[in-house]
Amino acid sequence: MTDASIQSGMSAARPASRRDIGLRKRYAAERRFRFYGAAAIAIGLIFLALLLWSVVSKGYTAFWQTELRLPITFSQQIVDPKNTGGKDERALTTANYPKLAQDAIAGVLGIDAGDRAALRDAQKLVSQGARTSLRDVVMGDLTAIGQTRDVWVPAASEVDSAVKGQFDLSVEESRRPINDRQLAWINELREKGLLQQRFNWGLITNGASSRAETAGVGVAIVGSFTMMMIVLVLSLPIGVAASIYLEEFAPKNRFTDFIEVNINNLAAVPSIVYGLLGLAVFVNWFGLPRSAALVGGLVLTLMTLPTIIIATRAALKAVPPSIRAAALGLGASKMQMVFHHVLPLAVPGILTGTIIGLAHALGETAPLLLIGMVAFVANYPTTPLDPSTALPVQIYMWANEAERAFVERTSGAIMILLVFLALMNLSAVLLRRRFERRW
Amino acid sequence: MIIVLIGLAGWIAGARRASAFAGREAVGGPRGPKLHSRATYHGAFVFCLAVVPALVLLLVGLAAAPGYVAADVHNHFPASALDADGKVPPLSYELVNQLGRNLDLLPPDERAAASAMTLADLGPVFQRRGIPLAGGTEDYMLPLALRADELSSTLRLGLAGVTIVLAAAGALFGLSRIAVRFRARNNVEFIVRSLLILCSLVAILTTVGIICSMLFEAIEFFRHVSPQSFFFGTVWDPRFAAAGSGGASGQFGLIPLLAGTLYIAAVAMLFAVPTGLLAAVYMAEYADRRVRSVVKPLLEVLAGIPTIVYGFFALITVGPFLRDISAEIAGLATGDYAPFIQGQSILTAGLVMGVMLIPFVSSLSDDIITAVPRSLRDGSLGLGATRSETIKKVVLPAALPGIVSAILLTASRAIGETMIVVLAAGVAARLTINPFEAMTTVTVKIVNQLTGDLEFNSPQTLVAFALGITLFAITLLLNIFALYIVRKYREQYE
Amino acid sequence: QSARPVHIAGSSTVLPYAQIVAENFGETLSQFPTPIVESGGTGAGLKQFCSGVGPDTIDVANASRPISEDEKKNCLANGVKDIQEVKFGYDGIVFATDAAGPDWKLTPDMVFKALGAKVVQDGKVVDNAAKTWKDVDASLPAWPINAFIPGEKHGTREVFETKLLDAGCKATGALDAFKAAGMDAKAAAAQCHAVRKDGAAVDIDGDYSETLARINSNKQGVGVFGLAFYEQNQDKLKVATVSGIVPSVETISNGKYPVSRPLFFYVKKAHLDVVPGLKDYVDFFLADQMIGPDGPLAQYGLVPAPDAERESFRAEFDAGKTM
Amino acid sequence: MQAEHKVKMKGEAVTVHYGPKQALHGVSLNVAEKQVTALIGPSGCGKSTFLRCLNRMNDTVEGAKVGGKITLDGEDIYDPAIDVVELRARVGMVFQKPNPFPKSIFDNIAYGPRIHGLAKSKTDLEEIVVSSLKRAGLFEEIKDRLHEAGTGLSGGQQQRLCIARAIAVSPEVILMDEPCSALDPIATARVEELIDELKQNYTIVIVTHSMQQAARVSQITAMFHLGNIAEVGPTEKMFQNPDDKRTQDYITGRFG
Amino acid sequence: MQAEHKVKMKGEAVTVHYGPKQALHGVSLNVAEKQVTALIGPSGCGKSTFLRCLNRMNDTVEGAKVGGKITLDGEDIYDPAIDVVELRARVGMVFQKPNPFPKSIFDNIAYGPRIHGLAKSKTDLEEIVVSSLKRAGLFEEIKDRLHEAGTGLSGGQQQRLCIARAIAVSPEVILMDEPCSALDPIATARVEELIDELKQNYTIVIVTHSMQQAARVSQITAMFHLGNIAEVGPTEKMFQNPDDKRTQDYITGRFG
Numbered sequence A: 001m002t003d004a005s006i007q008s009g010m011s012a013a014r015p016a017s018r019r020d021i022g023l024r025k026r027y028a029a030e031r032r033f034r035f036y037g038a039a040a041i042a043i044g045l046i047f048l049a050l051l052l053w054s055v056v057s058k059g060y061t062a063f064w065q066t067e068l069r070l071p072i073t074f075s076q077q078i079v080d081p082k083n084t085g086g087k088d089e090r091a092l093t094t095a096n097y098p099k100l101a102q103d104a105i106a107g108v109l110g111i112d113a114g115d116r117a118a119l120r121d122a123q124k125l126v127s128q129g130a131r132t133s134l135r136d137v138v139m140g141d142l143t144a145i146g147q148t149r150d151v152w153v154p155a156a157s158e159v160d161s162a163v164k165g166q167f168d169l170s171v172e173e174s175r176r177p178i179n180d181r182q183l184a185w186i187n188e189l190r191e192k193g194l195l196q197q198r199f200n201w202g203l204i205t206n207g208a209s210s211r212a213e214t215a216g217v218g219v220a221i222v223g224s225f226t227m228m229m230i231v232l233v234l235s236l237p238i239g240v241a242a243s244i245y246l247e248e249f250a251p252k253n254r255f256t257d258f259i260e261v262n263i264n265n266l267a268a269v270p271s272i273v274y275g276l277l278g279l280a281v282f283v284n285w286f287g288l289p290r291s292a293a294l295v296g297g298l299v300l301t302l303m304t305l306p307t308i309i310i311a312t313r314a315a316l317k318a319v320p321p322s323i324r325a326a327a328l329g330l331g332a333s334k335m336q337m338v339f340h341h342v343l344p345l346a347v348p349g350i351l352t353g354t355i356i357g358l359a360h361a362l363g364e365t366a367p368l369l370l371i372g373m374v375a376f377v378a379n380y381p382t383t384p385l386d387p388s389t390a391l392p393v394q395i396y397m398w399a400n401e402a403e404r405a406f407v408e409r410t411s412g413a414i415m416i417l418l419v420f421l422a423l424m425n426l427s428a429v430l431l432r433r434r435f436e437r438r439w
Numbered sequence B: 001m002i003i004v005l006i007g008l009a010g011w012i013a014g015a016r017r018a019s020a021f022a023g024r025e026a027v028g029g030p031r032g033p034k035l036h037s038r039a040t041y042h043g044a045f046v047f048c049l050a051v052v053p054a055l056v057l058l059l060v061g062l063a064a065a066p067g068y069v070a071a072d073v074h075n076h077f078p079a080s081a082l083d084a085d086g087k088v089p090p091l092s093y094e095l096v097n098q099l100g101r102n103l104d105l106l107p108p109d110e111r112a113a114a115s116a117m118t119l120a121d122l123g124p125v126f127q128r129r130g131i132p133l134a135g136g137t138e139d140y141m142l143p144l145a146l147r148a149d150e151l152s153s154t155l156r157l158g159l160a161g162v163t164i165v166l167a168a169a170g171a172l173f174g175l176s177r178i179a180v181r182f183r184a185r186n187n188v189e190f191i192v193r194s195l196l197i198l199c200s201l202v203a204i205l206t207t208v209g210i211i212c213s214m215l216f217e218a219i220e221f222f223r224h225v226s227p228q229s230f231f232f233g234t235v236w237d238p239r240f241a242a243a244g245s246g247g248a249s250g251q252f253g254l255i256p257l258l259a260g261t262l263y264i265a266a267v268a269m270l271f272a273v274p275t276g277l278l279a280a281v282y283m284a285e286y287a288d289r290r291v292r293s294v295v296k297p298l299l300e301v302l303a304g305i306p307t308i309v310y311g312f313f314a315l316i317t318v319g320p321f322l323r324d325i326s327a328e329i330a331g332l333a334t335g336d337y338a339p340f341i342q343g344q345s346i347l348t349a350g351l352v353m354g355v356m357l358i359p360f361v362s363s364l365s366d367d368i369i370t371a372v373p374r375s376l377r378d379g380s381l382g383l384g385a386t387r388s389e390t391i392k393k394v395v396l397p398a399a400l401p402g403i404v405s406a407i408l409l410t411a412s413r414a415i416g417e418t419m420i421v422v423l424a425a426g427v428a429a430r431l432t433i434n435p436f437e438a439m440t441t442v443t444v445k446i447v448n449q450l451t452g453d454l455e456f457n458s459p460q461t462l463v464a465f466a467l468g469i470t471l472f473a474i475t476l477l478l479n480i481f482a483l484y485i486v487r488k489y490r491e492q493y494e
Numbered sequence C: 001q002s003a004r005p006v007h008i009a010g011s012s013t014v015l016p017y018a019q020i021v022a023e024n025f026g027e028t029l030s031q032f033p034t035p036i037v038e039s040g041g042t043g044a045g046l047k048q049f050c051s052g053v054g055p056d057t058i059d060v061a062n063a064s065r066p067i068s069e070d071e072k073k074n075c076l077a078n079g080v081k082d083i084q085e086v087k088f089g090y091d092g093i094v095f096a097t098d099a100a101g102p103d104w105k106l107t108p109d110m111v112f113k114a115l116g117a118k119v120v121q122d123g124k125v126v127d128n129a130a131k132t133w134k135d136v137d138a139s140l141p142a143w144p145i146n147a148f149i150p151g152e153k154h155g156t157r158e159v160f161e162t163k164l165l166d167a168g169c170k171a172t173g174a175l176d177a178f179k180a181a182g183m184d185a186k187a188a189a190a191q192c193h194a195v196r197k198d199g200a201a202v203d204i205d206g207d208y209s210e211t212l213a214r215i216n217s218n219k220q221g222v223g224v225f226g227l228a229f230y231e232q233n234q235d236k237l238k239v240a241t242v243s244g245i246v247p248s249v250e251t252i253s254n255g256k257y258p259v260s261r262p263l264f265f266y267v268k269k270a271h272l273d274v275v276p277g278l279k280d281y282v283d284f285f286l287a288d289q290m291i292g293p294d295g296p297l298a299q300y301g302l303v304p305a306p307d308a309e310r311e312s313f314r315a316e317f318d319a320g321k322t323m
Numbered sequence D, E: 001m002q003a004e005h006k007v008k009m010k011g012e013a014v015t016v017h018y019g020p021k022q023a024l025h026g027v028s029l030n031v032a033e034k035q036v037t038a039l040i041g042p043s044g045c046g047k048s049t050f051l052r053c054l055n056r057m058n059d060t061v062e063g064a065k066v067g068g069k070i071t072l073d074g075e076d077i078y079d080p081a082i083d084v085v086e087l088r089a090r091v092g093m094v095f096q097k098p099n100p101f102p103k104s105i106f107d108n109i110a111y112g113p114r115i116h117g118l119a120k121s122k123t124d125l126e127e128i129v130v131s132s133l134k135r136a137g138l139f140e141e142i143k144d145r146l147h148e149a150g151t152g153l154s155g156g157q158q159q160r161l162c163i164a165r166a167i168a169v170s171p172e173v174i175l176m177d178e179p180c181s182a183l184d185p186i187a188t189a190r191v192e193e194l195i196d197e198l199k200q201n202y203t204i205v206i207v208t209h210s211m212q213q214a215a216r217v218s219q220i221t222a223m224f225h226l227g228n229i230a231e232v233g234p235t236e237k238m239f240q241n242p243d244d245k246r247t248q249d250y251i252t253g254r255f256g
């Protein structure tokens, strides 16, 4: 309502004797208050937008990876020197595939085998990660041995960064990771269509790698997912059960006060301390393996519990007493009252607490440090007891990498983490909407 | 196996339910004695009796079995392989274990054949399957490994048998207890209640665990450094203690860290609480459902962004921004364009941390505000109060206990935060009251002292434990105080 | 894969090198799983390392400093008896500024005069009051002193203190002045290490990427970096010479550039035969293919040891020499 | 009787929908100034709904839509130019379920005067509180508990507290939705007396389920049925000689 | 009249403290089987408190302490061996403020039968729900809204829903705390009829603020005053010829 309309409303047919209840001021206060509320939300959202923008603007390029299409000659000499016809898997997997790629690029660029400097420069265009791409071709189709095929292999991360314009080309050549000759080749290859930016599935599916172009968060996603599942499965029931006991059943005495204070206090414990705890209890005492998602999940569970308990208790407290009385009056036992009436009404609050707790757990690195999950893990874990990492860990480790190409990948990994988070939130929001009621 | 067990017990429970029905039909005429509890409760009771002891046994058994196998293997170790003290070298034992695991990976026929082989024969078999064999493995280990494998599978079988028998016995016993007046529900509820208590004990155990995992090292620290200089020292300068330099060469004053912790947390709360609370009020009272259902989860995203992202945000965006702004302001005011806000400052850390904390306040408070009964709002509106008056004077006071606990949670989070502070306020431990300067917190130092090159049993590292336990004690006191305040001002509605 | 992978923990400085080795190891010797390389710092790594022998403990600890006597004692107490120390190269430490800035030529003297807590002025010991680098030495630009140096948790800090501050302290005569002012030898030496705390020197407990970010947001800052990090970011950073020497792999490995430190890893001898692939991993690491001047580690920024020294690393390891 | 008094509020063809459900189907009713108008009718017939339209409390119900026209002193109260807060300060309300604020008894009553700035000083405020409590017949019972929580009172006491709270704002019209449903006879009598007293200065609309109460306190009675007005007229006539069959049935079937 | 009937529940010197405040000062009262006992008295005199003692609902009030002895069929209901839940299933309760669960109408009523396992099949359950609703006189109004929220009903409808919900468990004793305070006369009449009907099989204790209601539905009336029983006796006698001066005053001062 605008000021003007209030004015006219006040002047219209108003007896002079009408008492003054300070409407103008109160409406100003009302508008101010409302504005503050909207402003508060706006501040939150603006910061969110800023953060997201700062991440996305840096990270979206990570989802494209420069690749080279090279006519690879799978010479038997290199792939299967003992000529076992592909029976000796070990020989096949350990063959010197990068050499194939290097030969191919030299061929494409028409470099003379004697020009060693040029050869070295050319070889630097192709990623060492070509090994995996080429191996996959051979392992998938043994007939490729001895033939020439066009294969897409990742370009070196310097090429990738150069193509994406991340290097300042104005600085002198010697201080650039990529020299003028290589730049010229890149342009040449691009014109021939042999060099393209393609969607970087590897970022999502690969395990950790020291090479930016083949590094991915696959293992980390699996690890994070496993840990979140463990946290959810353990902390939600335990947290809710503990809250129910404390809020509904526990006698109000010193001891329960002590527990309450304790739980509040646990929420304030720095997360790394949970790492110390996890190391002492789960790894050293129970003898669970280091770097395992199970241990990580347990540690994060302990860390999340207080958040969930506090939120759940607040939600339980908010359920009106009349509902409780009604249930008890019908001969429901206290247990039935809680599980049939109080708990369902508290679900939205519980879900909020769970989202916040899980999100916290999802983004946490410090406690994982001490139980060995801040680690380089290249192989996918098959059980929760296998070594694995987590998304924030991967971000943390990439953020510390020197190579330029990891900068965008760090942001890319953050984007993946945020998507993960968004999916988690979305499911909770949907659930919450189902349970929300006003009364 | 456990699944089978539960299925079994569930089946028994079902059976019992049926018989309970039958019993009621027979005994209870139209006005005969009523069954005390519903048949499902009787079923659940039987289920509990069957499952709980069996499960406990199973867990104990599973935990004990490897120990038994180990003991057995130890006993059969050839004397030649024992070490000087006549003990089994742990690594040889590990090799046996590994061999056992490797054997498990072989297909049954090959494994059967393995008992007749020597290691030399076995080597190629493993190699063909790509199973690496440790270099130190010796021939005498093979029979041991086979023996251990066998023993553990027998044990497992036996355990399964005993568990099933116990489950059945439990079920039978449960069945025998069932009578019309038997209080099955109360018993089941007792069990559920015990479970609930167990769950709330997890919190206590965590606390005990945390204290235990820090106490010894903290004591060790205080052997090097006097508590007095730690608690009352005003200089934090632990120095680097690497190889050889030994001894406590630095100063470990807690005060600057503590001051920084409280200062930064306070700034963060000063930003987060009003913003979050106002946002919550707006969402709960003004925004329509659709807006709220979009805005709330969006704000919650803020809580989930990894703190390192905030850290870099503070470092790269907010810090320089504030510094440049302050330079402008100083320039306009005094003509000297020297920034009075440093790139790293308490203000930056507090602000960015505050952003992260917004959803803690807003989401929790929103739920609590929404739960305030409508009739209270009607009462106030009906008296001619504006909405904001209603909110400020009726709704918020009614929601106060809940809001206070939300704020407490937020404060806790603020105190425990590390990464943001590292990047936004730095690691320099100083005492200052100027919010535009750098300061650091206890948690930052805990992390740093634990993860560096520092020698791990030097006071430089051990101080982390002392810091941890001190922080723990301080927040504990704060929480006790807060509980007292909440108790005193709690108001009940409805 | 049934076998437990080789498990490595320790220094974050060594981490990238160990990662490269582990990855290549996993690719070339694919019968073994790729080793797990934990980060977490030298101290934490050695603590894990010394916690005992057995399948649940780590096999290798990376370290950016030698193991201390105390730690060795602790290892012994926990049954970790035979430890093989393996040195595999050097880490160069350089000063760098924003790429757009002027050239910097530093000496230990200047560093000490700019960053020491107390300096000597006209023969008297006074609190360091230098505001700009130009105050320190006329040849330096008039930038406010704003140095991002490694925090106290980093081993690099010790190198910084001994190789630069100590040297500068001695050279400027401050050490003698401190002694003359009544400090005993130990206190005077400690005073040489002391860095001013008025905000001119900023400790960085994070990694070099944080230092880089700080220089990006404060273009007149001077940062301390690892050589490897600098080489990867040459387009953004300009390196300073120390005592006239440009830091590079060559100048460091031939000992001309003064500021560097050795890097190590420690192996549990008892695990060598037990953990499949452990010995292979160490061999692989020490091969010239990895740590040689043309290997990927050098490419990443490791300062390789001279040929003869590398040969001796290998020989010592093969000989099973323990500490 | 009705003719003598000015029309204070006037509803014309008022309709209310709660989402898809229509609760009022065009109700027209004049509320005479300084009179007591009673709304009677079976449960769920829309009495409360109509009452809540008179001070726009239905605005706060999600999904509620009000049609038709309602005027106060000739002004359309649903006119966008009208100020809801002022309207509600002029048209006060007492609800069916007692709803004291979780504050002290004193603060409960002081709340209205405070927000409207009706008291100039502390003593002023105390006076208002005490006189309101007295008029609601609650003062004697609780005079030494003024600073205890209002929610600790018994049901009846709570409702009288709510009445006192409404009176404290001294509105022009007071709407009461079954204000006595939780009161015992003595308290009810006290409230009825109060209503009688108040009608000297205020216009009162009361929803009641008690025929006797309607007969005792009101001058005009409106009989609601299924969202419509079955009959409206002077209370005496309504009870002695109703025109409408439904009213007749309802009243003769009375037990109250 | 009282002599003819077995004593179903018996309170002996019942005292109740709410923290420091004593609400009942030793109340003794016999509740006759298959009779309706009415508790009357001014607001705040402890009627609700006593009623809540009869099925131990006061257990749930923090700080409430009950003294004396209350028996049901001769068993002490405060005996630790007694199962509170079972007691409450046998002694049902309808509250002063309607408090439907935020569930559908159907689920509101089906809840009791479900937890007590009273229905063997779905049709059984539906039957119970429908018959309970019918007996509470609510069925016709809401039969096509059975699966809408119970909280969406009007006050009167809500209260009848609560009565239906209590009936659905078919308890032995039904306690009603001003069950009609939110009901219109027709609904009240329906409920009173129902009470009459129910007393064939059940024992009923009702708190009411309406003297007429007490007179109409009850056989025995107990008059409370300031936490004590002023007088108790056959309803007829109480209303025609009370012994106690306070009762006399209260009844003659009646307006109901």
Ligand SMILES: Nc1ncnc2c1ncn2[C@@H]1O[C@H](COP(=O)(O)OP(=O)(O)OP(=O)(O)O)[C@@H](O)[C@H]1O
Pocket: D018, D021, D023, D042, D043, D044, D045, D046, D047, D048, D049, D050, D061, E152, E153, E154, E155, E156, E157, E182, E183, E184
């Ligand atoms: N918020 C609401 N949403 C949906 N329907 C509603 C709402 N409030 C009331 N109704 C319906 O509108 C109709 C009229 O309700 P109202 O409360 O006005 O009746 P009433 O005459 O006051 O009844 P009572 O005497 O029982 O209070 C009823 O059928 C009721 O179910």
Ligand SMILES: Nc1ncnc2c1ncn2[C@@H]1O[C@H](COP(=O)(O)OP(=O)(O)OP(=O)(O)O)[C@@H](O)[C@H]1O
Pocket: D152, D153, D154, D155, D156, D157, D182, D183, D184, E018, E021, E023, E042, E043, E044, E045, E046, E047, E048, E049, E050, E061, E209
């Ligand atoms: N939970 C409680 N805490 C403290 N005092 C209470 C509580 N409940 C009731 N009282 C007090 O106990 C006394 C008796 O209350 P009770 O509710 O039994 O009265 P009542 O006769 O039912 O009154 P009404 O007819 O108004 O409902 C009152 O003075 C009341 O203020």
Ligand SMILES: [Mg+2]
Pocket: D047, D048, D049, D096, D177, E154, E155, E156
């Ligand atoms: Mg109504």
Ligand SMILES: [Mg+2]
Pocket: D154, D155, D156, E047, E048, E049, E096, E177
């Ligand atoms: Mg009562």
Ligand SMILES: O=P([O-])([O-])[O-]
Pocket: B451, B452, B453, B454, C010, C011, C012, C013, C014, C040, C041, C042, C043, C063, C064, C153, C154, C155
């Ligand atoms: O991680 P560092 O031990 O090398 O600092």
